[in-house]
Amino acid sequence: MLQTQASLSILVESPPLVSYGLPKDSTGALLNGIFRFAVHAPFVFAKEFRLELMSDIRTKRPIKSDCLKCISRKSILYAWNFLPLTTPSRLKMAQGAHDYPFSCLMPGNLAASTDSSLASIEYRLVGTFVPTKGSPIVVSEPITLSRAIIPGNDRIFQRVFPPTPVTARIVIPNTLHPLFRVEMKLTITGLAEEVSTWKLRKIIWRIEELSTVFSPPCPSHSRAASASGVLSEDERTIGSGEIRKGWKPSNNNTYVLETEISTMGDISCDVESSAGISVSHRLIIEAYVLEVKNATGFTGNARILRMQCSIIITNPSGMGIPWDMEIPPT
Ligand SMILES: [Zn+2]
Numbered sequence: 001m002l003q004t005q006a007s008l009s010i011l012v013e014s015p016p017l018v019s020y021g022l023p024k025d026s027t028g029a030l031l032n033g034i035f036r037f038a039v040h041a042p043f044v045f046a047k048e049f050r051l052e053l054m055s056d057i058r059t060k061r062p063i064k065s066d067c068l069k070c071i072s073r074k075s076i077l078y079a080w081n082f083l084p085l086t087t088p089s090r091l092k093m094a095q096g097a098h099d100y101p102f103s104c105l106m107p108g109n110l111a112a113s114t115d116s117s118l119a120s121i122e123y124r125l126v127g128t129f130v131p132t133k134g135s136p137i138v139v140s141e142p143i144t145l146s147r148a149i150i151p152g153n154d155r156i157f158q159r160v161f162p163p164t165p166v167t168a169r170i171v172i173p174n175t176l177h178p179l180f181r182v183e184m185k186l187t188i189t190g191l192a193e194e195v196s197t198w199k200l201r202k203i204i205w206r207i208e209e210l211s212t213v214f215s216p217p218c219p220s221h222s223r224a225a226s227a228s229g230v231l232s233e234d235e236r237t238i239g240s241g242e243i244r245k246g247w248k249p250s251n252n253n254t255y256v257l258e259t260e261i262s263t264m265g266d267i268s269c270d271v272e273s274s275a276g277i278s279v280s281h282r283l284i285i286e287a288y289v290l291e292v293k294n295a296t297g298f299t300g301n302a303r304i305l306r307m308q309c310s311i312i313i314t315n316p317s318g319m320g321i322p323w324d325m326e327i328p329p330t
Contacts, residue, residue, distance in 0.1 A: 001103035004040055005039070005040055005044060005134075006037065006038060006040060006041065006093075006129065006131075006137060007037075007038050007040070007137065008035070008037055008038075008041045008127045008129055008137050008138075008139040009035075009036045009038070009139060010033060010034075010035055010036075010125050010127055010139055010141040011033050011034045011035075011036065011175065012031070012032075012033040012053070012125070012143070013032055013034065014029075014030055014031050014032045014033065015255070015320070016039045016144070016146065017029040017030075017031060017106060017143065017144065017145045017146065017321075018145075018146045018147070018148050018315070018317070018318075018320050019108050019110070019112065019145065019147045019148075020105065020147075020148055020150055020317065020320070020321070020322040021149065021150070021322070022147070022149070022312075023079075023107070023108060023109040023110075023111075023133070023272060024108075024109065024245070026108025026132075026147070026322075027108050027110070027241075027322050027323065027324045028105050028106050028107045028108040028109075028110065028144060029105070029106045029323065030103065030105055030106075030321075030323045031053070031102075031103065031104050031105075031141065031143065032101070032102065032103035032104075033102060033103075033125075034099050034100065034101055034102075035051045035080070035082075035100040035101075035102055035127055036097055036098070036099050036100075037049070037093065037098045037099070037100070038096070038097045038098070038123075039093050039094060039096060039097075039136035040095065041095065042094070042095050043092055043093060043094045043095060044092075044131055045091065045092055045131060045132040045133070046083060046090060046091040046092075046129060046130070046131060046132070047090055047092055047130045047131060047132045048083065048089050048128060048129070048130035048136075049081070049082040049083050049091065049128070049130070050079060050080060050081045050082060050083075050096070050101055050127070050128055051080045051082070051100070051125060051126070051127045051128075052076050052078070052079045052080075052125070052126050052128075053076070053077045053078040053079075053123065053125055053143070053197075053209075054074055054075065054076055054077065054123070054124050054125075054126055054128075055074070055075050055077055055102060055121065055122070055123055055124075056071070056072055056073070056074050056119075056120075056121075056122045056123075056124065057073045057074075057075075057119070057121055057273070058071055058072045058073075058119060058121075059071060059118065059119050059213050059215040059232075059277075060117070060118050060119060060120075060121070060213070061118055061119075061213055061215050061230065061232040062215055063161040063215055063217040063218075063229070063230060064217070064218075064268045065220055067220075067221060068075070068218055069218035069219075069220070070215070070218045070221055072214075073275065075112075077106075077123075077313075078104045079108070080100070080102050082100055082262075083144050087093045088102070088304065090132050102313075106123075106145055108140045109214075109274075110145065110314065111271050111274075111275070111277065112145050112146050112147040112269060112271055113143075113144045113145050113146065114268060114271045114273075114277065114279065115268065116211040116213075116234075116268040116270070116271070116277070116279045117211050117231055117234045117236070118211045118212065118213040118233075118234050118260075118277075118327055119211070119213040119277040121271070121277060122142065122144050123142070123143040123144070123145055123294065124140055124141065124143060125140070125141045125143055126138065126140045126236075127139045131330060140314060144316040145315075146269075147269065147271075147314050147315060148175075148314050148315050148316060148317035148318070148320070149175045149312060149314050149317065150174070150175070150177070150317050150321075151174065151175045151244050151317065152174045152175075152246045153174060154171050154173055154174060155171070155172055155173070155174045155309075155311075156169065156170070156171050157169070157170040157171075157309040159307040161303075161305050164189065164190065164193075164303075165190035165193070166189070166190040166191060166198070166305060167188070167189050167190050168185055168186065168187065168188045168189075168285075168287070168305065168307055169185075169186070169187040169189075170184065170185070170283070170285065170307065170309060171184070171185040171186075171192075172184050172185075172261070172283070172309075172311065175314070175316075175317070176281075176311055176312065176313045176314075177313065177314065177315065177316050178263065178267040178268075178269060178313060179262075179263055179264065179267065180262060180263055180313070181260055181261075181262040182260065182261060183258060183259070183260060183261070184205075184248075184258070184259055184260070184261045184283075185256070185257070185258050186203070186255075186256070186257045186258075186259070186285065186287075187254065187255070187256050187257075187327060188200065188254065188255045188257075188287060188305070189253055189254040190253065191253055191254070191255070192253040195293060195294055195295075195296060195297065196291050196292060196293045196299070197253075197291075197292050197294065198289040198290065198291055198292070198295060199289060199290050199291075199292050200233075200240060200247060200249075200255045200286045200287060200288075200289055201240070201244070201289065201290050202243060202244045202288045203243045203247075203257065203259075203285060203286070203287050203288070204240070204241070204242050204243075204285070204286045204288075205240065205241050205261055205283065205284065205285045205286075206237050206239065206240035206241075206283075207237065207238050207239040207240070207261065207263055207281060207282070207283050207311070208235055208236065208237055208238070208281065208282050208284065208285050209235070209236055209237075209238050209267065209268065209279065209280075209281050210233065210234070210278075210279070210280050210281070210282070210308075210309060211233070211234045211235075211268065211278070211279050212231065212232065212233050212234075212277070212278045212279075213231075213232050213276060213277050214229050214230070214231050214275075214276030214277075215229055215230050215231075215232065215276075216276075217229065217274050218295075222229070229276070231276075237262060238263045238264065238265055238267050239262055239263035239264060239279075241259075241261065243257065243259055245264070245303045246259065248329065261283070263313075267313065268313075269313050269314050269315055270312050270313055270314060280310065281310070281311050281312070281313050281329050282308055282309065282310050282311060283308070283309050283311050284306070284307070284308050285306070285308075286304050286305070286306050286307075287304070287305040287307075288302060288303075288304055289302065289304075289305060291303075291305050292309050
């Protein structure tokens, strides 16, 4: 069919799609809009007329690098069929604009749109009109789904270092965004022992991003592949620092450090997809301490207190609230 005879358009009316909370807790995001079919000719006959919400999962480590089907897996998440079931073969549509409202809930455990170092997750609305005569009309609209954590109480991590009596406490905000710069409070206690004391000399911190993707072969390459798929991992540092001073020894036994930690570069938000794609982050802190004998001074003995906490990086929540907490209009 000539585009001059009819045209399709998709108007998304919902605000930016944000799933609030962790996948296990989130109530998801509501997508709604208008699917418009404008007939410019006196009338046209429809054989197929539908709108689909599609996901496109792409690996950057495919089993066959030149095979699009090994790279991309497309799925239909939601479909609206606008042909009445009573007239499945064809539908006469007169000149003018025909509007079809659509809506659906993107579930809270659906992975957010992602472009990590190993994989991408994209969503798209695809509208298709197939006339009884002529070629189909297709329209496509990208949909971005984000995840956000609503700011709340700080997160507290406690670490112990057996067999020593040393303990560490790390306090950071509960919401971290890709390019964050936040205050971290680190408290180390238990450094004074009976005959010696451990002096804090330096602290090294870094934030690591771990991406994974499981890449299955497409049906035509499954026989050649040795396994059901390949798991790829990529680990990189997205922020780091070294601190040699600035902590407050509140007494001989305890050090308190308040410092800024931040990230830089190209950072992906946390994601965990049932399609085999994940991105996670962790904060690693190494505290270097030297032993001082109370009677004779430095002994040359050193220890590295290494601690690791998993942190969650999401998009900022902005002023939004989950759809199920909105007050309905009266
Ligand atoms: Zn293939």
